[in-house]
Amino acid sequence: MTYCVAMRLNEGLVFLSDSRTNAGVDHIGTFRKMNVYENPGERVMVMMTAGNLSISQSIRQIVSEKTNAEGRTIWTATSMYEAAQILGDAIRTVHQRDAEELAKFGIDFNVSIIFGGQIKGERCRLFQMYSAGNFIESHDENTYFQIGEAKYGKPIIDRVVTPQTSLDEAAKCALISMDSTLKSNISVGLPLDLMVYTANDLAVTRFVTIDEHNQYFQMIRRSWGAQLKRVFEAIDDPVWDAAPEATLNVLSSSVDHSQPVRVQPPEAVARDAQPVTRQTLAGDNEADVARQPN
Structure with a gap:
């Protein structure tokens, strides 16, 4: 399984993904779930995936080559919405090719994708893609998306993040959300990929891969647990x-x-x-x- 979260804020975008996959407790692997499509000065797009790894890898391969009816790819799409449509078409292409054969082996066509970024001339945009190739877009009322093991890290985001949240605060919140998930679910694991994108940069400027030795993440793991316990103990018994x-x-x-x-x-x-x-x-x-x- 996996856990990925992305946030669309007034200042830009935050993306965070883990790297664990498993096909049972005795078959654990590490595969990075975040893919960045960058043409500096013109566009930056990020795709994070959860679900069946073979399906998501096929989609990743096809999407950069997929051409729509107007002859455009995600590299030449005129808007993030059009790029999301091209990604949706890539999902359907893999479904048409593989879904029936997978079903013969009792395997569902299961994939979830977060796709976001900015193309020069428009604002930052964020989408959640589904197995059917359809998608929804983030707005101020729902400023973030999660895929995979979302339930453990959701409460902290709901309480903290708004469109006005700064990028650094949102990154901190995303990491706390991930730490809560790591604490409660063994199907999510290090290393993590974190990308913080400032609107109109049109280039990757802040990206880090976080392992168990990362100083900031280790501080969060210690501090968050200790602060939660302190707040809990400060609340009166019934x-x-x-x-x-x-x-x-x-x-x-x-x-x-x-x-x-x-x-x-x-x-x-x-x-x-x-x-x-x-x-x-x-x-x-x-x-x-x-x-x-x-």
């Missing part, structure tokens, strides 16, 4: 069975008589209810008889 007006952080109100959904035991194992002693906020013991289900 208060049970208290009046909301008597104290703060009441989880279960003394006037709340909610009950779980109980499954009645068979008569052969059922026992008489035993008194339940409950400690109240005032410290008095109340003997309550457990209710038997109806």
Whole structure:
């Protein structure tokens, strides 16, 4: 599996990908998922892939050569939207060639792609591509895309990133998002590829491959875990069975008589209810008889 994330901000674009692939726990490989198409001064485009590796490698090979009805490739497309359409056509070409044969072996045609960049004369744009070759574009309401193991790294991005976020802050957030994913899922792994693109540069100026020795990423791994634990410990424990007006952080109100959904035991194992002693906020013991289900 993999995890890739890209963000479209007012200042430019941030791309981050891992490099792990696996076909089972005993077949782990390293393949870089980020491909950069650069013609300095004219265009910079980035493609990141997740899913079946053989499919994504075929698409990567075809897309740089694919010609549309107007005779343009991604190298000559007049807009990022047109380049995304050419990429979509490349996905469909591979699907037409391979999908039926793969299905005979029980293999789904599974690929997800993030594609973004800038062509001279237009703004930065970002797209998420699907297995059918269709795609959606990022706007201010959805300023980032994720593919692969997205769920672990999503919460931090949702809380932090807006179109106004600076590129360095967005890069930091992307790396924290990746660290959270690495912590929780073994199908995502180092090294990472990080590219930060400033709008209108039309060239790759900030790119780094991050391994386990990278000082900044190691600092993030230490600091983020420690800060999370510190914040967690600073949050008060819940208060049970208290009046909301008597104290703060009441989880279960003394006037709340909610009950779980109980499954009645068979008569052969059922026992008489035993008194339940409950400690109240005032410290008095109340003997309550457990209710038997109806």
